[in-house]
Amino acid sequence: MSTETVNEAHDSDDGHDAHHEHHIPKGLLRWLFTTNHKDIGTLYLWFAFIMFLIGGAMAMVIRAELFQPGLQIVDPHFFNQMTTVHGLIMVFGAVMPAFTGLANWLVPMMIGAPDMALPRMNNWSFWILPFAFLILLSSLFMDGGGPAFGWTFYAPLSTQYSGDSTALFVFSVHIMGISSIMGAINVVVTILNMRAPGMTYMKMPLFVWTWLITAFLLIAVMPVLAGAVTMVLTDKFFGTSFFDAAGGGDPVMFQHIFWFFGHPEVYIMILPAFGIISAIVPTFSRKKLFGYASMVYATASIALLSFIVWAHHMFTTGMPVAAEMFFMFATMLISVPTGVKVFNWVATMWRGSLTFEVPMMFAIAFIVLFTIGGLSGLMLAITPADFQYHDTYFVVAHFHYVLVTGAVFSIMAAVYYWLPKWTGKMFDITLGKWHFWCSLISVNLLFFPMHFVGLAGMPRRIPDYALQFADINKWVSIGGFAFGLSQLIFLVLIIKACRKIGEPVSDQVWEGAEGLEWEIPSPAPYHTFETPPFIK
Amino acid sequence: MNRISTLLTGVMLAFSNSAIATTAAERSDLNLRPGVSDISLEVYDLHMLMFWICVVIGVLVFGVMFYSMVMHRKSTGAKPANFHENVKVEVLWTIIPFVILIAMAWPAATTLIAMEDTSEADVTILVTGSQWKWHYKYQDNPDVEFFSLLATQQEQINNKFTKGENYLLEVDRPLVIPTGKKVRFLITSDDVIHSWWVPDFAIKKDANPGFINEAWTNVNEPGIYRGQCAELCGKDHGFMPIVVIAKGPAEYSTWLQEQETAAIRANEEEQRLLAMNMSMDELMTQGKKVYDTACVACHQANGGGLPPMFPALKGSKIAMEKQNIPVHIDYIINGKNNMPAFGKQLTMSEIAAVVTYERNAWGNNTGDMVQAKDVNLMINGK
Ligand code: HEM
Ligand SMILES: [Cu+2]
Ligand SMILES: [Cu+2]
Numbered sequence: 001m002s003t004e005t006v007n008e009a010h011d012s013d014d015g016h017d018a019h020h021e022h023h024i025p026k027g028l029l030r031w032l033f034t035t036n037h038k039d040i041g042t043l044y045l046w047f048a049f050i051m052f053l054i055g056g057a058m059a060m061v062i063r064a065e066l067f068q069p070g071l072q073i074v075d076p077h078f079f080n081q082m083t084t085v086h087g088l089i090m091v092f093g094a095v096m097p098a099f100t101g102l103a104n105w106l107v108p109m110m111i112g113a114p115d116m117a118l119p120r121m122n123n124w125s126f127w128i129l130p131f132a133f134l135i136l137l138s139s140l141f142m143d144g145g146g147p148a149f150g151w152t153f154y155a156p157l158s159t160q161y162s163g164d165s166t167a168l169f170v171f172s173v174h175i176m177g178i179s180s181i182m183g184a185i186n187v188v189v190t191i192l193n194m195r196a197p198g199m200t201y202m203k204m205p206l207f208v209w210t211w212l213i214t215a216f217l218l219i220a221v222m223p224v225l226a227g228a229v230t231m232v233l234t235d236k237f238f239g240t241s242f243f244d245a246a247g248g249g250d251p252v253m254f255q256h257i258f259w260f261f262g263h264p265e266v267y268i269m270i271l272p273a274f275g276i277i278s279a280i281v282p283t284f285s286r287k288k289l290f291g292y293a294s295m296v297y298a299t300a301s302i303a304l305l306s307f308i309v310w311a312h313h314m315f316t317t318g319m320p321v322a323a324e325m326f327f328m329f330a331t332m333l334i335s336v337p338t339g340v341k342v343f344n345w346v347a348t349m350w351r352g353s354l355t356f357e358v359p360m361m362f363a364i365a366f367i368v369l370f371t372i373g374g375l376s377g378l379m380l381a382i383t384p385a386d387f388q389y390h391d392t393y394f395v396v397a398h399f400h401y402v403l404v405t406g407a408v409f410s411i412m413a414a415v416y417y418w419l420p421k422w423t424g425k426m427f428d429i430t431l432g433k434w435h436f437w438c439s440l441i442s443v444n445l446l447f448f449p450m451h452f453v454g455l456a457g458m459p460r461r462i463p464d465y466a467l468q469f470a471d472i473n474k475w476v477s478i479g480g481f482a483f484g485l486s487q488l489i490f491l492v493l494i495i496k497a498c499r500k501i502g503e504p505v506s507d508q509v510w511e512g513a514e515g516l517e518w519e520i521p522s523p524a525p526y527h528t529f530e531t532p533p534f535i536k
Numbered sequence: 537m538n539r540i541s542t543l544l545t546g547v548m549l550a551f552s553n554s555a556i557a558t559t560a561a562e563r564s565d566l567n568l569r570p571g572v573s574d575i576s577l578e579v580y581d582l583h584m585l586m587f588w589i590c591v592v593i594g595v596l597v598f599g600v601m602f603y604s605m606v607m608h609r610k611s612t613g614a615k616p617a618n619f620h621e622n623v624k625v626e627v628l629w630t631i632i633p634f635v636i637l638i639a640m641a642w643p644a645a646t647t648l649i650a651m652e653d654t655s656e657a658d659v660t661i662l663v664t665g666s667q668w669k670w671h672y673k674y675q676d677n678p679d680v681e682f683f684s685l686l687a688t689q690q691e692q693i694n695n696k697f698t699k700g701e702n703y704l705l706e707v708d709r710p711l712v713i714p715t716g717k718k719v720r721f722l723i724t725s726d727d728v729i730h731s732w733w734v735p736d737f738a739i740k741k742d743a744n745p746g747f748i749n750e751a752w753t754n755v756n757e758p759g760i761y762r763g764q765c766a767e768l769c770g771k772d773h774g775f776m777p778i779v780v781i782a783k784g785p786a787e788y789s790t791w792l793q794e795q796e797t798a799a800i801r802a803n804e805e806e807q808r809l810l811a812m813n814m815s816m817d818e819l820m821t822q823g824k825k826v827y828d829t830a831c832v833a834c835h836q837a838n839g840g841g842l843p844p845m846f847p848a849l850k851g852s853k854i855a856m857e858k859q860n861i862p863v864h865i866d867y868i869i870n871g872k873n874n875m876p877a878f879g880k881q882l883t884m885s886e887i888a889a890v891v892t893y894e895r896n897a898w899g900n901n902t903g904d905m906v907q908a909k910d911v912n913l914m915i916n917g918k
Contacts, residue, residue, distance in 0.1 A: 045875060070590065076773075143843070148771075149768065246746065252744055288620035290620050291621050316731060317744065318750070328645075328648070330643060336637070343597070346597060346600055351616070353609075353615055367601065384647040388583065391766040456568075463774050495915065
């Protein structure tokens with residue numbers, strides 16, 4: 001892909017551009033009122049990082065309690081609050097906002113648009129988020145504590161048997177949902193309407209494609225989540241009985257509704273990651289992405305299939321055999337397009353000219369570790385075996401492989417990849433490598449042995465465990481602390497980058513990088529593509 | 537293959553082999569257990585089959601990738617090739633996984649169908665979960681029913697005593713089932729969702745309030761099998777284990793008979809207690825015992841509770857004011873909101889004792905005494 005003309009706002013001295021420049025407010029107000037996609041992207045990314053650290057601190061509490069058998073540090077009720085809020089923060093506060101931040105920064109630059117289509121809504125969709133999480137976090141200080149029913153908030157534990165903080169939980173999930181939907185609408189409208197001339201659908205970078213599909217998933221399922229929390233609210237406080245058998249309701253129906261949202265949600269957290277990896281691997285292989293079209297089709301089929309597999313989270317709830325079979329087969333089917341993705345990445349590297357800069361290191365780690373998570377997912381799909389795995393640490397290991405070494409690693413890869421474009425300076429490569437190796441080793445010490453304790457019979461969401469699990473849990477906790485500390489290296493690196501410390505970089509930044517974002521200057525000017533480029 | 541990928545393969549195999557080797561042991565700390573029923577063995581085999589398929593796929597894919605990472609480095613002068621699609625290859629690697637999947641789906645489906653066939657059972661047991669204990673009722677012998685609670689001492693959990701071998705996996709009254717018979721479990725709950733899980737039987741079934749689920753097993757070997765609740769069910773979810781003792785059919789019938797006679801004797805004892813008064817000391821001693829097993833989880837050892845979830849009994853109006861004695865007893869018999877009902881779990885004399893205890897412990901010194909016959913009056917109106 002190449003462009004005929006690339007317009008840079010700063011080069012032009014016509015009055016219109018100057019006008020823009022002079023009205024950027026300074027200080028806090030700039031960030032509060034900004035409608036600029038790059039500013040909003042930055043806000044989202046910082047917010048996600050702070051949430052990642054807060055959610056991580058809660059994980060440290062969990063791991064500290066599980067370091068040894070017996071109750072040492074927290075009581076079981078507080079332990080449950082920690083797992084619940086950790087899960088909620090990581091999913092809705094860290095991973096999703098980080099991807100939205102990347103979409104804000106990158107989608108307009110990748111399709112040659114001057115900004116997002118709905119910039120004011122963009123500002124809102126970010127700025128309601130901090131309030132959602134303030135509400136959620138403040139609920140921990142209420143009498144009776146915060147939500148303690150797991151991030152899956154199964155009824156009736158979350159209805160008749162929860163504390164009053166449930167109202168705050170529901171309210172904050174509503175706000176998160178509204179924010180996500182607004183963000184998703186913005187992405188859809190931008191991609192459908194603002195592509196530069198010549199940027200046909202099948203020329204769009206895969207990150208744009210995967211985000212387009214993710215945005216449709218978000219618009220489809222966030223309202224379902226909103227419905228679920230609303231029913232929990234009315235069951236608890238207004239006397240309805242959607243999920244109460246005594247009133248003619250059904251607690252298992254809650255799980256159907258939740259997972260109808262929940263399974264597409266896990267793809268919401270991984271499809272953009274596929275887009276990122278599909279950008280990074282070709283660059284450092286110096287070779288075009290293998291099977292672009294099949295990547296697009298695979299993404300679309302994963303998204304469609306994700307709507308018909310939700311009950312694989314519910315095999316033990318007592319469904320009819322026919323339903324169990326259907327959801328088993330449908331789930332196994334998803335591994336086909338997912339496999340295609342992995343094969344395509346490997347084929348892209350095959351006979352390339354490989355170098356291993358920090359983004360590529362994270363991308364390769366992603367491919368291996370995400371695949372391990374995918375393979376354990378395939379094992380979980382086998383219903384009779386899932387009866388043994390379900391709600392044990394085997395599942396905890398599985399979803400952390402796909403979420404932490406999958407989604408989170410892809411986000412880190414993306415930050416390393418595009419950071420020089422954003423700041424105009426190369427980040428501290430030594431620190432980046434330290435961050436990578438420390439994270440890689442500790443994350444595997446943290447999550448790999450969890451497979452074993454899970455298989456040996458350790459249930460999840462317990463604050464204390466039988467003695468035969470003690471050795472492994474000790475190592476897992478050590479891995480957890482090490483992984484937590486490793487992220488501080490990343491924090492230092494990002495702070496240095498934001499203060500623009502480092503060697504200046506060229507426009508292309510990485511030898512082998514292709515796409516519109518590498519044709520504009522580094523750092524990317526405040527306004528780009530005010531006159532659209534033309535793509536041949 | 538080159539050095540690195542061979543090394544990688546070796547490491548993966550070593551990992552998996554060590555996992556396999558230990559499965560021979562009775563209780564593996566690293567892998568699923570083959571268990572003690574035909575079904576659990578089938579599930580185990582399925583698990584190992586899946587595991588090996590995944591290992592092979594992993595080794596192949598990562599092998600190719602690592603090969604490329606070593607051989608196609610820019611630093612060794614590799615020049616990028618030009619290809620970026622190949623319909624034949626792409627179709628092939630869509631179809632081959634598909635075929636592998638069908639090969640896996642077949643045995644999985646047959647096992648699944650067998651697992652869900654609960655017909656023609658020899659023994660049926662109703663399993664009811666509630667916060668945080670299990671209740672077992674033998675449907676064919678209605679007199680035999682009992683609660684099963686965690687037996688690990690609080691002091692072990694709080695690190696004051698050393699932890700025993702079966703720490704957190706021991707109960708006061710285990711479930712007893714016969715070997716060589718098809719035992720069907722009807723599983724339900726009185727409050728939130730729990731999940732009844734015994735790994736050695738490959739049974740994990742949710743206990744849903746208001747609905748009944750079914751599961752079955754046919755145990756081949758006598759022994760003691762331990763499991764835990766598997767669905768988050770509130771504060772003490774980690775503390776509601778399951779212990780099942782499988783006995784030979786003859787031993788099982790003897791046991792069952794003993795339980796029936798014991799139930800009848802307990803009934804007679806209850807009648808006898810109804811006729812007499814216990815002293816304050818007796819009531820307090822027994823009351824403390826009951827309180828420490830049945831109430832302490834929520835209302836705490838010092839009576840302070842965990843407000844606002846679980847109210848304090850120390851200084852509570854219900855536990856202090858004379859006119860509230862019937863209310864106090866009623867709370868325990870029938871429960872209220874999130875306070876579970878204990879009418880089934882505790883005998884009348886136990887209820888009398890715990891009420892007396894609560895009215896006189898932690899400085900609640902009301903001097904009130906409640907006798908079994910007062911409780912009987914509330915339950916039976918006589
Ligand atoms: C800093 C590294 C992390 C550590 C040490 C960690 C550890 C844990 C632990 C110990 C649990 C509780 C398991 C249980 O008792 O059931 C948990 C749950 C969970 N974690 Fe993490 N985690 C980390 C990062 C993440 C990230 C980055 C994500 C999301 C992308 C995430 C998502 C979740 C979810 C969804 C749950 C389930 C919560 C629930 O049971 O309701 N975690 N994590
Ligand atoms: Cu799912
Ligand atoms: Cu439980």
